[in-house]
Every structure is written in structure tokens, then in C-alpha cells.
Amino acid sequence: MSVRTWLEERTPLVAVQEAIDHKSVPRHRYSAFYFLGGMTLFFFGVQVVTGALLLLYYRPSASEAYESVSFIMTSVPFGWLVRSIHAWSANLMIGAAFAHLFSVIYLHAYRKPREVTWLSGVLVFFIVFAFGFSGYLLPWNELAFFATRVGTNMPAVLPGIGDHLVYFMRGGRDVTGATLTRFFGVHVAILPALTTALLAIHIALIQYHGMSVSPSEEGRVERTGKPGPSMPFVPHFMLRELFGWTVALALLAGLSAFLPWELGRKANVFASAPAGIRPEWYFLWMFQALKYAPATFFGMSGELLVLVPVNIGVLALILLPFLDPNTARSRRIIKVLATIALIFMVAMTALALRGGTA
Amino acid sequence: MLGIWGVGVVASVVYPILRFLSPPEVAEDSTQEVSAGKASSLLPNSGRVVPFGAEPAIVIRLAGGELRAFTAVCTHLSCTVQYRDDLHQIWCACHNGHYDLTGRNVSGPPPRPLTSYVVNVKGDEIFLSRKA
Numbered sequence: 001m002s003v004r005t006w007l008e009e010r011t012p013l014v015a016v017q018e019a020i021d022h023k024s025v026p027r028h029r030y031s032a033f034y035f036l037g038g039m040t041l042f043f044f045g046v047q048v049v050t051g052a053l054l055l056l057y058y059r060p061s062a063s064e065a066y067e068s069v070s071f072i073m074t075s076v077p078f079g080w081l082v083r084s085i086h087a088w089s090a091n092l093m094i095g096a097a098f099a100h101l102f103s104v105i106y107l108h109a110y111r112k113p114r115e116v117t118w119l120s121g122v123l124v125f126f127i128v129f130a131f132g133f134s135g136y137l138l139p140w141n142e143l144a145f146f147a148t149r150v151g152t153n154m155p156a157v158l159p160g161i162g163d164h165l166v167y168f169m170r171g172g173r174d175v176t177g178a179t180l181t182r183f184f185g186v187h188v189a190i191l192p193a194l195t196t197a198l199l200a201i202h203i204a205l206i207q208y209h210g211m212s213v214s215p216s217e218e219g220r221v222e223r224t225g226k227p228g229p230s231m232p233f234v235p236h237f238m239l240r241e242l243f244g245w246t247v248a249l250a251l252l253a254g255l256s257a258f259l260p261w262e263l264g265r266k267a268n269v270f271a272s273a274p275a276g277i278r279p280e281w282y283f284l285w286m287f288q289a290l291k292y293a294p295a296t297f298f299g300m301s302g303e304l305l306v307l308v309p310v311n312i313g314v315l316a317l318i319l320l321p322f323l324d325p326n327t328a329r330s331r332r333i334i335k336v337l338a339t340i341a342l343i344f345m346v347a348m349t350a351l352a353l354r355g356g357t358a
Numbered sequence: 359m360l361g362i363w364g365v366g367v368v369a370s371v372v373y374p375i376l377r378f379l380s381p382p383e384v385a386e387d388s389t390q391e392v393s394a395g396k397a398s399s400l401l402p403n404s405g406r407v408v409p410f411g412a413e414p415a416i417v418i419r420l421a422g423g424e425l426r427a428f429t430a431v432c433t434h435l436s437c438t439v440q441y442r443d444d445l446h447q448i449w450c451a452c453h454n455g456h457y458d459l460t461g462r463n464v465s466g467p468p469p470r471p472l473t474s475y476v477v478n479v480k481g482d483e484i485f486l487s488r489k490a
Contacts, residue, residue, distance in 0.1 A: 150435040150452055171381045174412060174436075178381065270414045272407050272430070272440030273451040290435070291453045295469040302467055303435075 023207075023233035028217045030107055034237075035244050036100035037121075037206075040128075042245045043093030044195070046252065047131075050086040051188065058138070060184035062177030065140035066266040073263060084256035090132055092252065094282050097128050105320070105338045108331055109212035115321040117209065120202040122318055127195050132280060134187040140180060145267035147279045148183075149175045150287075157301040176269070215331065278352060285348035286310065313341065387411035394427065394477075394484040405441025405448070408486070414438050415475060415486055416448065420459060425479065427486045428461045428472035439472070448472065 007013050025034060057076055059068040072079035101122070104110055110118035137148045152175060155165035171178035213221075213228070221228050231237055279287050286306065293302040316323060324330050389411030400406055405418040407430050414430035418441050428448065430438050437452035447464070448457040455466035462471045475486040 146437050146452060149437060153436045168380060172384065176412075182381075270407055270409045271438065272414075272416075273437040275451045277437075277451050287453070290467060293467050295434075295463060295467055301469055 019207075020234050021232075023210075024230040025211050025233055025237045026213050026217070027229040027231050028213065028220075030103075030214055030217065033103040033107060034211055035241060036096060036103055038241045039244060039248060040093055040096040040100050041199070041203075042248055043089045043096055044199075046085065046089040046249075047093060048192070050082050050089065053082050054086060055188060060138070060181050062140060062180055062267075065138060065180060066263070069139045069263055080260055081253075081256055084261045085252050087261035088252055088255045088259075090135060091280070091282075092248070094128055094132055097125050098282070101125055102338060102342065104212075106335060107212065107214040108324075108326070108334070109214070110321040111212075111215075111324065111326045112321070114205070114209055114212055117202060117205040118321050119318065120198045120205065122320075124195060124198045124202060126314070127191055127198070129282070131187065131191050131195075132282065134183040134191065136280060137175075137180060137183045138187065139263055140267050141264035142267050142271070142274060143264055143277060145175060145269070146273045146277055147283075148179065150279070151283075152179070154303065154307060157303045157307065174269075215326075215328075281349065281353075284352040285345040288348040288352035387413070391485055391487040394486050396482050397425070397479050397484050398482050400425070400484070403443045403446070405443075407438060407440065410475070410486060416441060416472075417477065417484055417486060418448070418459065421446070425477045425484065426459060426461075427475040427477045427484075428457075429475070430472075432468055433463065433470040433472065434466070434468040 004013070025031070054072065057068055057072045057079070059065060069083065072083050074080070076082075104118070104121070133148075133151060137144045152166055152169045155169070156162045158165065167173065169179075169182075170176070171182040217228060278284060289306045290303060293305050295302050297305050320334070324334055392408065392410050392415070394408045394415070394417045395406060400417065400419045402419050402423055403421045405416050407414050407416050409415070410429070415427055416430040416439060417425060417427040419425055430440075432439050432450040432452065432455055434450065434453055434455050437450050439448050439450045439455075439457065441447075442449040445456070446459065448459070448461070449455070450457075450466070450468065453467050455468035456464050457468065457472055458464050460471075461474050463469065474489065476489055478485045478487070
């Protein structure tokens with residue numbers, strides 16, 4: 001009895017094989033956007049592998065974290081590469097997730113019946129940011145310390161619950177070793193567990209519904225009365241995807257080799273924030289917007305001028321499929337709003353990159 | 359009946375987890391006075407950040423020689439401030455907040471002034487203490 005026959009008798013291998021054989025991907029002018037989700041998944045896979053490797057040497061305490069990362073980078077064979085790939089892949093994953101999110105918005109792929117696919121995806125998107133925020137502190141360097149101090153202090157402006165939230169996030173009144181341990185637990189256990197569950201739902205629903213086709217492409221099919229062209233998932237789409245992943249791996253290797261991720265100076269809780277300090281690129285837009293916020297606004301904290309619209313935007317993003325009645329007009333409005341948000345974020349990021357702080 | 363059982367099981371699992379996630383309250387820092395180093399090594403028009411209990415404090419010697427001290431925690435988003443000898447101001451690098459030499463927030467996003475400390479010099483040692 002062959003291994004295949006043995007497996008076929010004990011698992012739904014035949015059904016899976018049939019599903020794969022029949023799976024196809026629509027071909028149209030926006031087909032390239034279908035690769036963005038897979039690209040995000042690839043970088044996530046890299047994070048899981050390199051993160052697991054880093055765990056073998058990393059020590060999550062204020063007195064040892066920096067030294068252990070330094071040890072990884074200087075003494076462990078290929079430690080510099082693993083750590084650099086982890087850091088670069090985190091950034092590229094966020095970039096890919098951003099591109100995936102905006103492509104889904106522009107193509108209106110969130111519309112019925114894909115609301116749950118959207119919800120699971122957008123939650124993973126925010127979890128990716130939580131990964132970035134919690135992971136940033138783990139080397140316990142100067143930049144990470146102040147970025148975490150700023151980031152965890154933001155909820156303090158919320159009336160009533162603000163101080164409790166700050167205390168909860170930090171594991172105490174200030175950013176200390178307790179915060180580091182807390183962030184470590186969140187980064188390596190809680191967030192991966194949530195991500196795995198949500199990704200499983202997200203990917204299962206994509207298989208269930210198939211790839212979404214934009215309303216304009218749907219209209220074209222309706223007008224012509226013929227189904228649009230498609231390609232088999234295996235091997236045509238899969239090979240293209242694997243090619244993309246290979247390019248991404250080469251890019252990661254190149255970035256890590258030629259622009260290795262700096263460790264910086266060890267955090268000193270009693271040192272001043274250094275000049276030129278700024279967060280990672282994906283938080284720069286908010287960092288810059290906070291600089292422009294006035295100290296107070298009608299008796300309220302000026303930060304609320306930034307934080308309230310941002311939170312409304314986040315809520316609107318989560319509820320997008322339920323807010324969009326899916327008419328030609330509403331779809332146009334969504335595109336315009338997404339473009340304004342994108343321009344705002346790019347402009348703020350450019351200003352932050354260009355300007356000094358003094 | 360099944361619902362009550364379910365709620366009971368879920369609550370008995372979730373409640374301890376939620377309580378576990380909330381860090382226990384620790385006593386407020388009760389430090390009243392700290393040493394801020396040698397007075398002779400703090401030159402005019404310069405500042406020094408020192409620990410005051412669990413928080414940083416900044417002690418500044420003005421160009422005229424007078425010593426002043428404040429909490430070094432920016433009232434905006436709690437970064438640690440520094441003295442800018444070119445501006446004669448206290449400055450927060452995180453979001454470009456400026457305070458004058460009385461601790462008053464004068465530009466940028468900080469919403470409140472810095473709390474000041476009492477400065478005493480005994481021999482050549484600077485001591486900072488909380489205001490009564």
C-alpha cells in the first residue's frame with residue numbers, strides 16, 4: 001500500500017486535492033493586487049521562524065535584554081542576520097499589510113458576502129501594529145524606551161479610564177522592566193495566538209468565497225455576458241506567488257546584509273530623550289500630527305485633536321462594510337476618503353522625515 | 359440551566375485572568391530628598407538629569423549661577439526633557455516642547471508646566487526636595 005493510499009483512507013486528501021484542482025483565480029487588470037495578502041503572509045511566516053530562533057537567546061529583563069540582543073548580534077553564528085531579518089521583515093510586513101488593506105478598500109473587496117473576511121483581516125492588521133509596538137521595546141534601547149513611553153502615555157488623555165489604561169499597558173506607573181516583561185509576553189504568546197486564530201478564519205473564508213472581483217470588473221462581465229478569464233491556482237497562481245516570495249526573501253537578505261538593523265544605545269531611564277528621536281516609519285504620521293497639536297483645546301488636552309479623529313477613523317475602518325451601502329456613489333466616496341487618509345499619512349510622514357525637531 | 363452553567367464556567371475562568379492581567383498597585387514613590395551631584399561640576403548655562411526616586415529630575419544652573427530644579431518628565435507624553443544651552447530653555451526632543459527656566463510650558467504641545475523642586479546646596483553637594 002502506498003503512502004498516498006494510506007493517507008487517502010484516513011484523511012480527506014481526495015477532497016482537498018479536488019478543491020485545489022478546481023480553485024482558480026480571476027484574471028483582470030487588478031489581478032496583481034491578489035498577491036499582496038500572500039506577501040503579508042510570507043513576511044509573517046518569516047517573523048514566526050526568526051522570532052522562534054531569537055527566543056533561544058533573548059532574555060526579557062531590563063538588566064539583560066539589551067545585552068542578550070547584543071550577544072545575538074555579535075557572538076551567535078548568523079545572529080546578526082536572524083535579528084536583522086526579523087526587524088526588516090517586520091517593517092516589510094507592515095508595508096505589505098498597508099498595501100493589502102488599501103487595495104481591498106479601493107477594489108471594494110470588503111462588500112457582501114465578505115464582511116467577516118474583512119473583519120478578520122482588519123483585526124490582524126491592527127495586531128500587526130501591536131506586534132511592531134511591543135517588539136520595538138524588546139531590545140531595551142534608548143529609542144525603544146522613549147517610543148514606548150510616548151505610546152503608552154497616549155491613552156492618559158482619555159477621561160476616566162486613561163490612567164488605568166496606561167497603568168495596565170505598562171504594568172506599573174512608568175516604563176520599567178515590568179513593561180518589558182509584559183510586552184514580551186504579549187509579543188511572543190498572546191498576539192501570535194490571536195493572529196493564528198484570525199488568520200485561520202481569514203484564509204478559510206478566502207477559500208470559501210474565492211477571490212473578490214471589483215464592481216467595475218463585475219460590470220464588464222455582466223455587460224459582455226461571458227465569465228471573465230481566470231487561471232488555475234495550482235500551478236499558475238502558486239508559481240507566481242512563490243516567485244514573489246523568492247524576490248521578497250532576496251530583498252530581506254539584501255537589506256539585512258547591507259543595512260543591518262542597528263541596536264543603538266542601551267535604555268537609561270534617567271537620561272534625556274535624545275535629539276532627533278522619532279518612532280518607526282509607520283507611526284511617523286501620528287508622531288508628526290501630535291507635534292502640531294496645541295497644548296490645550298477648549299480646556300481639553302490638545303492630543304485629543306489627533307487621537308479622537310484617529311480612533312474614529314479606526315472604528316470606521318473596522319465597520320467599513322456596514323457603513324458602505326455599496327452604491328456607485330458610496331464607492332466613489334470611500335475611494336476619495338481613502339485617498340485623503342493616504343495623502344495625509346504620506347504628507348505627515350514626509351514632514352517628519354524632512355524636519356528636525358529643534 | 360445550561361446557560362447559567364455556561365456563564366458560571368466562563369466567569370470563573372475569565373475573572374481570574376482579567377484580575378491577573380491588572381498589575382497590583384504599588385505604593386507611591388515617597389522619596390522626599392535626593393542628592394543631585396556636585397555643585398562645582400554643574401557649569402553655568404547647563405543642566406543635569408538625575409534620579410528623583412523612580413522619576414528623572416533636571417537641575418539647571420542658569421547663566422547667572424542660580425540653581426533651579428524641576429521634574430524632567432515632559433507633561434505632554436512623558437519623555438525626559440533636557441536643557442538647551444543655545445535656547446536657554448528646557449526642551450523635550452520627542453515632540454519639540456519648550457519650557458522656560460521657571461518650568462512654564464512656552465511652546466509646542468506640553469499642556470502644563472514642569473513641577474519645580476526646592477534646591478539646597480550643602481558644602482559642594484546639590485540636594486533636591488519636594489515642595490511642602
